[in-house]
Amino acid sequence: MKYLLWILFLFGAAVALTTASHNPAYVLLVYPPYRIELSLMLFVVLLLVAFVFGYGLVRLLLAAVHLPAYVKKFRMERAQGKARELLDETLNAFFEGRYAAAEKAAARAMELGDTSALHPIIAARSAHELREYEKRDAYLSAAEEKSTGDSTMRLLATTKFMLDQHDPRAALHALQQLRASGVKSHIGALSLELKAQQQAGNWDEVLNVLDQLEKREAIDVTLAAQLRQQAWLEKIRQQEDLPGLTACLRHLPGELKRRSKVASAAARALISMGGCPLAQQLLADSLNAQWDSELVTLYGDCHYGERPDGDAIAQIEQAEKWLSQHKDDAGLLLALGKLCLQQGLWGKAQNYLDASISVSPSHAAYTALAQLAEKLGKPAEASNYYQRAMRLVNVSR
Secondary structure, three states, X not given: OHHHXXXXXXXXXXXXXXXXHOOOOEEEEEEOOEXXXXXXXXXXXXXXXXXXXXXXXXXXXXXXXXXXXXXHHHHHHHHHHHHHHHHHHHHHHHHOOOHHHHHHHHHHHXXXXXXXXXXXXXXXXXXXXXXXXXXXXHHHHHOOOOOHHHHHHHHHHHHHHHHHOOOHHHHHHHHHHHHHOOOOOOHHHHHHHHHHHHXXXXXXXXXXXXXXXXXXXXXXXXXXXXXXXXXXXXHHHHOOOHHHHHHHHHOOOHHHHOOHHHHHHHHHHHHHOOOHHHHHHHHHHHXXXXXXXXXXXXXXXXXXXXXXXXXXXXXXXXXXHHHHHOOOOHHHHHHHHHHXXXXXXXXXXXXXXXXXXXXXXXXXXXXHHHHHHHHOOOHHHHHHHHHHHHHHHHHHO
16 A cells, blocks of 8 residues: 555646746746746756755754754663663672672772662672772762762661661661651661661560561561560579569570570579579469479579478478479479478488489589588598589589
């Protein structure tokens, strides 16, 4: 169809040209004293040539006027193309671990005038991996005064750098700047904040960040449980008096209280501060939930003095109930021996301590027997037990 139209157009043009050539009409141009007479056909042809020439001249003048803008645009596009090539090169080198090459490529892109903060950020991270901290800080300065997204990259990179250098205060300051800029805490920022709060020892904040990450399902359940246990252990260790420790344990989740490691740390702290009744209850709850031979040894350190009052007798009775289920547990036998020793039940103390040693000799059991011998007025026997205890310590070393 297209070719048919072209053929019809050519035929029509030929007919028009033939008709016009036989046309007797003419054009007379008068400019006294000059007269120019042209055929109509020649005048039309000259008019068309003049139009084409004028159109070309106008286009040429416009092109000349816009030439600087075209040149500038061409150079910019060429620079952007080079920057994109360098960005690919930078990213490939960075993720391949070739940090020196990544920094070099990013620096070249910056020299070409690329205004994106991505190049200085990558250059800074590469310099950080190379431990060239002065260059890293210079690249970070180059990334300032950018858009919100670029500022977020810079602050997150700064946080990571400070954490790697174990400077949690500076890391938290960068995160505070990020929040002040209007950026809500996202998963990446929360993960960095978790590490910063851990390094800073802000265990209440660690628990708060853990809750946020768990709500977003952004942390492994097992890892979250381990970190929560660590946070509570550190909170327990930070307490300096019995009221503070009691208040801390009041907020401790019940599931954590029953874990052996947490119960052990809490019980030791309570015993050292004179909170034996609470330590006894805490240990009993943990042991009833899950038996632990090492934990039950602490139960023998929770005593009420050297007179057999009701609480002390109940404590011994509880331990003897456990003994019916764990007859050969050296830790439980040792605990019973200590409790009986504290209450002046010499015979029972001797039997339990001897039974504990028969199952598994220990420094604590021999030391308790030495103390019993001293109370019974047997210094030679006590000295013998102390020597056995010391031999066990030397062997363990």
